[in-house]
Amino acid sequence: MKSIKGKTALVTGASSGIGEATALRLLEQGATVYAAARRMDRMEALKNKGAHLIAMDVTNEDSMVKGVNSILEKEGSVDILINNAGYGSYGAIEDVPVEEGRRQFEVNIFGLARLTQLVLPGMRDKHYGKIVNISSIGGKMYTPFGGWYHATKHALEGFTDCLRLEVQPFGVDAIIIEPGGIATDWGTIAADNLKETSLKGVYKDKATETAENMTKMYTGGKLSGPDVIAKTILKSLTANRPKTRYAAGSWSRFSLTMRKVLSDRMFDRIVQFMI
Ligand SMILES: NC(=O)c1ccc[n+]([C@@H]2O[C@H](COP(=O)([O-])OP(=O)(O)OC[C@H]3O[C@@H](n4cnc5c(N)ncnc54)[C@H](OP(=O)(O)O)[C@@H]3O)[C@@H](O)[C@H]2O)c1
Numbered sequence: 001m002k003s004i005k006g007k008t009a010l011v012t013g014a015s016s017g018i019g020e021a022t023a024l025r026l027l028e029q030g031a032t033v034y035a036a037a038r039r040m041d042r043m044e045a046l047k048n049k050g051a052h053l054i055a056m057d058v059t060n061e062d063s064m065v066k067g068v069n070s071i072l073e074k075e076g077s078v079d080i081l082i083n084n085a086g087y088g089s090y091g092a093i094e095d096v097p098v099e100e101g102r103r104q105f106e107v108n109i110f111g112l113a114r115l116t117q118l119v120l121p122g123m124r125d126k127h128y129g130k131i132v133n134i135s136s137i138g139g140k141m142y143t144p145f146g147g148w149y150h151a152t153k154h155a156l157e158g159f160t161d162c163l164r165l166e167v168q169p170f171g172v173d174a175i176i177i178e179p180g181g182i183a184t185d186w187g188t189i190a191a192d193n194l195k196e197t198s199l200k201g202v203y204k205d206k207a208t209e210t211a212e213n214m215t216k217m218y219t220g221g222k223l224s225g226p227d228v229i230a231k232t233i234l235k236s237l238t239a240n241r242p243k244t245r246y247a248a249g250s251w252s253r254f255s256l257t258m259r260k261v262l263s264d265r266m267f268d269r270i271v272q273f274m275i
Helices: 017-028 040-048 061-075 098-126 147-170 186-198 204-219 226-238 252-261 264-274
Strands: 008-012 032-037 052-055 080-083 129-134 172-179 245-248
Touching (some): 008 017, 008 061, 017 032, 017 226, 032 040, 032 061, 040 052, 052 061, 098 147, 098 172, 129 226, 147 172, 172 226, 226 245
Parallel strands (some): 008 032, 032 052, 080 129, 172 245
């Protein structure tokens, strides 16, 4: 195992859930942590534990460039990038305005891609770097009303596989994390988006049921906590030779195995039954 003590890490989406838990884990390991998000007030606890805070909107070029440059000026490099910021734009594909679909890609893919470009020159110079992209089991499987979200996470899987091949010769690892159901704000935000988008039109019956099930699942106290993913991320960062992808959290193994072994039609039936 390799220590990350003294390494400089940038964690996006650190104001909540998986990002916050990961920032805490990295601080515990002696890394210098830059915690980035839009809601600065939500990161006060991280600041008190020693994190440096950065106001960053991953849809805004200036805020990403300024954020990364401020780290480079102080620390000389970003050794670890945890691309975690993201949300679920839920709603029937017929109902979600394409503009919202574009926004979903801006947050879940283009922001992450731009940050990757900004940190790579420094990582190549040092012949050390870890880029950890938080995908989802939703990058392999799919559910109704999650079309735009799943599109971004499926894209992220392919994007990161290509990245891995390109940057490996420069000593940089690109790692995919595939969380299952994790008890964070993600579920209620996605359910609220679904309600806002599809509770009036022709999809309303199934959409209402799905939104209610999602809310129940994410607030029912049965899902894995975000630290399960933070620990998995740490495992990937300290591995001598990291795996290409790590799945963890509620339903992750089950869902991915089902997706792998069942035909599309069989998997469709299971998803329609469960969601
Ligand atoms: N929870 C799950 O079940 C689950 C499962 C699979 C994958 N994931 C993935 O895990 C990642 C983290 O989600 P989470 O579960 O921890 O959800 P969360 O608690 O809602 O956290 C999402 C984070 O993303 C940040 N964010 C959203 N839009 C942003 C923007 N435009 N610019 C910068 N930051 C932005 C939020 O910060 P601000 O609003 O303060 O900016 C927040 O810190 C996401 O990529 C999600 O898709 C989650």
